[in-house]
Structures are given as structure tokens and as C-alpha cells.
Amino acid sequence: MKSYSLGDIAGQLNLQLIGDPDCPIKGLGTLASAGAGEISFLSNSSYLGQLASTSASAVIVEARHADAAPTSVLIAEHPYVAFAHLSQLFAELPSVEAGVHASASVAASASLGEGVCIGANAVIEDDVEIGANSAIGPGTVVGRGVRLGENCRLHAQVTLYHGVQIGSRVTVHSQAVIGADGFGFAFDGTRRVKIQQLGSVQIGDDVDIGAGTTIDRGAIEDTIVEHGVKIDNQVQIGHNCYIGAHTVICGCTAIAGSARIGKYCILGGASGMVGHLSLADGVQVSAMSLVNKSITEPGTYSSGTGQMKTADWKRAIVRFQQLEGIVRRLKELEKLVGADD
Amino acid sequence: MKSYSLGDIAGQLNLQLIGDPDCPIKGLGTLASAGAGEISFLSNSSYLGQLASTSASAVIVEARHADAAPTSVLIAEHPYVAFAHLSQLFAELPSVEAGVHASASVAASASLGEGVCIGANAVIEDDVEIGANSAIGPGTVVGRGVRLGENCRLHAQVTLYHGVQIGSRVTVHSQAVIGADGFGFAFDGTRRVKIQQLGSVQIGDDVDIGAGTTIDRGAIEDTIVEHGVKIDNQVQIGHNCYIGAHTVICGCTAIAGSARIGKYCILGGASGMVGHLSLADGVQVSAMSLVNKSITEPGTYSSGTGQMKTADWKRAIVRFQQLEGIVRRLKELEKLVGADD
């Protein structure tokens, strides 16, 4: 159980403290749930009411809200970012110890940097290079010729296919698969002929990849994920996609092959994107929306109908399917009453 | 190959038998496909025609349908529930033998209850506690400090992250991941700062979790799945969700973080739910529908348009996107003909 004095936290996060520097802080909490010895934050003014009644021992707030807090206060320009940094002080990830577990299978030709940890039953194939201080989880399989940078963390049971290249400070969660074959077949009139996927996958630095996510290798050229991209669980990225730097892809999103996504985009959960389309920088796509045309301007885009009671919805979709006829009737009427000019 | 006399089955299921108690039953079948030596059931009156012509040796029916059956009959209040119990008599799951496979890697500090089975190449990390008669499949990884109850079954290649807590009689299918990091980053204007996920996951008793499903650990507090919840394959449950008891979540459903779902809900396949929303008890969501507002009353809810021939659909979506203009034209007309009051 980690504990810090409030003054110590202020120092580490480089924030101004108003209150008791000796106050011990043992954990984090929401404004509503935090108690004595815990620290919280306010990043959204709509929670000002909760700030007033919080039982936290300290809160991180913008300067303009300092007076509203009934507790010790740390002043931050961006309280949510400060809270993110703070969360790292309290992380209690199981430590990983450098060294190769006796049950792991590591090829003689593999090259392991200093401080590398290889977990139980992991498999490291020929000609793999793993940078310093990277940790490979139990059961993870790293295919032939993979290059992995420094300070990476592959959790348990990740699969990296042969030849995949990954930068530094990359986290990959369990059951993610990077570098499986892209989905390419040529139909000869009777059956589908496999198109060998001769490209690979390149992942930049500071990328996070969620559990169960799949990123396919390219058909001819590589699939590319740029620096700082954050990918949630169960996302599918098809072959030859290009994902621009610092883009965020929420869970269960499906991106078909050869999509080209700009920088600083946000794809909402379970959204989709048809193949060979492109998104400009700064595009946001709403949850469960399908991108079926390229988007050239930043902004938010959506599809779908919004939820309804099923009985009402059943009537609405009948009407949706009649829309062409409804517009025809409207035109007829406009003509009849002379409103069609 | 298991076999029972019909009388034996009646006894075990506590059902009234009309017919031959000595009739041997070797398997189950649908009304349409079952043959001699097989037993079927009728739970939906629309299959009464199939009942009349079934070749099964016995059928489970409600009392009111007993006369309609051409075979021996077991009378049940709920034939489908009786059939479910019956299916358990015929299950031929490979037996699992207590003991630790020689190739498994079990930490010295792990505590295994009586009758526990640890499969080949499984990894049990420090301070894990596994209750009596639980079986851990081949290649499964159980992270540091996990607590698992009695009579659980983790199939092959499941991943439980550190600190996850699971009740008794829980089944988890292959490639499911419980306790990976929730998806939380604070944007500092240039890059995304990781918010450490300091919570864990709590799973109740009698929960089933499907293959490839992911349930993320909480940011501050825990993600919670209550007793009796049934989760199908490839479902994503974000951090800090609360899933009420006996709720059913069908395959490929995506639930964003901090969703709060009531008891006895049913989320249809590939449905979705935006974060921070809540569902009352007893809500049902249709397949591939998105919940984008909280739902406070039980009932069924849907979104989407229903399928059409693509050529017709292309016209309909043009009209959909013109709906605002269509309504404006309608208002104009109403004004023109004096129908706008």
C-alpha cells in the first residue's frame, strides 16, 4: 500500500498546494466516494456540487475553483491530466523481475536487452530482438524476427507474428494478435485463391493496444500504427491501414483494409470504417457509427437512428423504408397546391 | 455414450411419466431430427405439427399437450427448463483429473483447494487462491493475487490479471481476458497520459463468460459482475461497469465504461451501450441496437433501420439525410392549405 504526504505529491506533480503538506494520502477516489486519506479531482464544473460535499482529504482543481473546495487543494491547469500523473504514483502493478523464466522457450538466436523479463511458458522465436527493460508476459509468443523496443510491456498470451516491428514504451494487452494475415483472396469463379500477405506491421512508440485487438499484416506494404496511438480492446485493424499519430480507437471498432486515418482522430466504441477510405486529422466518429465515405474536414460524424421503444421503432423503420414514396407524395401535394417552385 | 431408462430420467428430473419406463434413452434431439432412443421437447406451440410427426422415443411437454404426442411423454411445467436439466445428464465433457500437470508453473505461494486441476502449461502466479474442485485449463494464466471460488471451470488459454476476484461455479471460456486495464487517458494537448487503472474486477457466483470476452479492471473502484450473469462470446465490458444479477449479454456486445445495468436485463447480440448510462431492471435491447440514453423503464428498445435491398436502401438513406428539409416542406404545405393549427 503506497502512501505519500500531500506536500510530497505537490512536489512530484509540480503543483501549488493550499493546505496541510503533512496530510498523508493513501489512495485516490471520486469526489463522491473518496474519504479521509484520499485525494480526488474536479475536471468538469458540473460536479461542483460534489466538490462542496466531498470527504476527500485533498482535491486537485483549477485555480478558479480553489475556494469552493472544503479541503486541502492542489492547483492544476488541467486537473484531469494531473490526476493521470497522480494515478501513476499509486499504481501497484505486480513487479516483473528481469530474467528468463525456466519454463520459457527462447531461441538461441534471440537477442535480449538488459533487464528484459521473459515470463513463464513464453516463446521467443529465432532472430527476435527485445530492447532493454521490456517485459514479456507468461504464455506470450513472439514470432521469428520480431523487433521490440525498450520499456515495452507485453502482457500474458499476446501473439506477435514473424517480422512485426514495435517501438518503445508500447503496452500490449492479453490475447492481442499483431501481424496475422490480412484478409485477401482472389475469386477465380469457383474458389478463393489466397493472396499471401507479404507485408508486416510497424507500431510506433508510446502505443497502447487493448486485449483481444487484432492488427493484420499488409498484403504488399506494411500496416502502420504511428506514435502515441491508443487502441482499446477487441479492435480490428485490417491490412495496410495507416493510423495517424495520437489517434484514439475505442473498443470493438472495426477498420477495414487500406483505411487511412489522420492524426488526433477519435473513433468511438464499436464504430466502423469501410476499406480504402480516409479520415482527415481531428475527425471524431460517434459510437457504433459507420464511416462509408471519406471525411476531409475535422468534426464529429455519426450514423444510426438513436434508440426507441421497440414497438415505436418497428413503425419508424417501416416508414424509413417507405421514405422514397413519402417524398413522392409530398411532391405531388406541392404540385397540387402550387408550392413546387 | 450415456444411456438411461425413461423411468430413470423421470425420477431424476422429478417429472410425471406417461409411457414405458423401461424405454432406453441414449440421446437428445429436436422434434424434427430425433429418432428411436432419443428424447425431445416441445416448448413452443408453433411446433405442435412437428410433435405429431416426431420419431423421438419420448418427449417433454406441458400437461395440456400430452395427448398430442405420439410417444411416451414426460410432463413438465416448463419443458425447456426440464430439457436444460436433462442436457446435463447427457453431457460428456472430458473429465478433468485433480492434480497439477507436470508442465504447469505454479507459484509456491499459491493455495490450491482440494480436487483442483491445473492443466498443461498453465501459469498460476504468486498468492493466488483457488477453491476446491476448480479446474484450470491448459495454457491459462492466473495473475498474482487472484481469488477463485469453488467448482469453477476456466477453459484453455484464459487470462486473469492480477487481483481479480471470482466467485464459485463460474465458467470462463477460452481467450477471455478479465482484468486488463480499462481504457483511460487524459489528453494534455499533445499526447495522452495514461490513467493507471487502480481498481480490479469482481465476478459473482454462477457467472458464465464466453470465449474472447474482455472485462476491464476499474480505474479507481472495481468493475462488478453480479451473481448469475451470463455473458456470451466476444463481449467487451469497460472499466467500472456494474452488471446486475441474472442479466444476459449476447455475443459481440460492446459496453462502454461506467455503464450501470440492472437485473434480469437482456442485451441482444452486437448491441452497444454508451458510457456512463444506466438501464433499469428488466430492460431488453435488440440485436445491433445502440443504447445512447439511459433507460428508466423495463421494456424492449431498438435502433437501426431494418434491412433493405441495397439499391432501395441507398435512396432511403438519401431521404433520411434530408428529413429535416422534408419536414420543413411539410410545414410549408400545412401553412399553405391552412392545416397548421
Next chain:
Amino acid sequence: MKSYSLGDIAGQLNLQLIGDPDCPIKGLGTLASAGAGEISFLSNSSYLGQLASTSASAVIVEARHADAAPTSVLIAEHPYVAFAHLSQLFAELPSVEAGVHASASVAASASLGEGVCIGANAVIEDDVEIGANSAIGPGTVVGRGVRLGENCRLHAQVTLYHGVQIGSRVTVHSQAVIGADGFGFAFDGTRRVKIQQLGSVQIGDDVDIGAGTTIDRGAIEDTIVEHGVKIDNQVQIGHNCYIGAHTVICGCTAIAGSARIGKYCILGGASGMVGHLSLADGVQVSAMSLVNKSITEPGTYSSGTGQMKTADWKRAIVRFQQLEGIVRRLKELEKLVGADD
């Protein structure tokens, strides 16, 4: 690095060559990206402009486009199919060596054909039969009694549950799960009673299965995937589905139980299909569309609304939800102006 003379390639693919047979070819490229020593193809006339300016050393084209190419030419009836065959000449998959890795766990009762390769930490349970020249990747688990044909490739960390039957020349990518329990419970008014899934899964010859895909075992009878079916990543196929020969299922598609899909269908990415429905042969479903009624005629089918700017979309969905009222107002108007006959 593989290399062939152009004449050698023409001979192996049985194509007419116009140009220099001694020209060395070291790789493949797109028309736009290929350089000296690389070969490309034209399968879509809209890229004729790129053909004219390509720097490739050779291109595969239809006879009618031979004159338009500035390079050596291979004439093919179907250039894309020829390119698929060509890609196989250049594939550099890591070779797999026959034999059982020392760390694999293979039951004494398992039967391995000639040339079989069992990777590191793989688990082969009792009574498994594996046909000649099949390769089992590292960490893959093959359950009791599985039958696998010849020349199959299971990549790393695949899970096959007990009793699954798979034909020859089948490829399964990492983290795919075949034969997990179908999702079946009978509600007894309080809780869900498990229906044991007594069927299995049958996969035909020449099937490809993508990473993270799940195919459930049947409740009573088997789930069936016919010859030549191609399944992309993260697809879910429910219990008792029947997938007709040579059908293609794109990534993230969710198919509920007991669906019956014809031959030569194409299900677009992230599409869905409600249970117990059927598709005729030759049906195509668009990306992210839901099949909610059976389809009896070949053709393309779609659902959804198409993307819009979110601000416009918010107005459109309000109108969508008012469609019943809009049509009522239209009828009123028609009555008022005498257009309702």
C-alpha cells in the same frame, strides 16, 4: 529474399509473356509503388492511368490492356487471380520443421501423421488425430478427440475444444476458438439453467479462420462450416449455424445461433445476423448491416443510415423517430387537398 526470372514466373503461372524473359523479379508491388525488379498487376480499369506511369519491371494485365503497359507484360484472363498465385511464389513464411518441440505436451494416445510439426508449449490432448504435414503453432491447445486433416496450419495460441473435426488445408489464426459452448440457457423464472452443448463443430477443407474468431459447438447437432469458406478476424458464429461452401465472412461479423447461410455469400465487415434466419446462395450483406429477416433471393442488402455531420444527424434522428407522425400529417394534407385516392 526470393527471386525469379520473368520467364520462370510466366512458366509457373502458365501466362503469356511479352517482354524480356531474363528480367529478374525480386518482389511484388502496387502500380504506384513498384520499382525496378518488381512486378505489379492491373485488375481494375480505373487504374489505367497508374499503369501508364508505373515503374514496375513487369505487370500482369488482360490482353486488351497489353499495349497500354510501358513494361514487360504477362497476359492473364484474371490478373487479380494470377497475382494471388504469384504472391504464393514470394511468400516467406517462417518454415516449420517436422517434429515435436521438447516443451510441447502431447498425449500418448494422440496420433500424429508424417511431417507434423508441434510448436513450443503446444498441448495435444488424448485421442487427437493430426494428418500429415499439419503444423500446430506454439501454445496452441488441441482438445481431446479432435480430428485435424492434412496440410493444416494452426498458428500460435489457437484453441480447439474437444471433439472438433477439421478438414484438410485449413488455416486457423491466433486466438481463434473453435468449439466453445454455444450460448444456451433456459430461464426458470429466477435463474438461467445451462443447456449443455452436446454437439460439436465440423469444418470442411480449404477453410481459413481469422485471428480471434469464435465458432461455437452445437447444442444438439453440430455447427457446420463447409468447404472453402473464408472467415476474417473476430467473427462470431453461434451454435448450430450452417455456413455454405465458399462463403466469405468479413471481420467482426456476428452471426447468432442456428443461422443458415448459403453458398458464395459475402457478409460485409461488422455485419450481423439474427438467429434462426436463412440466406439464399449468393447473398451479399453490406458492412455493418443487420440481417433481421431471412433473404430468399441473391442480391445485396443493407441497413443503417449512412454517416452525417453529427449536428445534422441529431436533427435527422429526431425526425426519424417522428416518422409515424410525419406520415400522419401527410395523409391529413392529402385528405384536405383531395389527393388521397
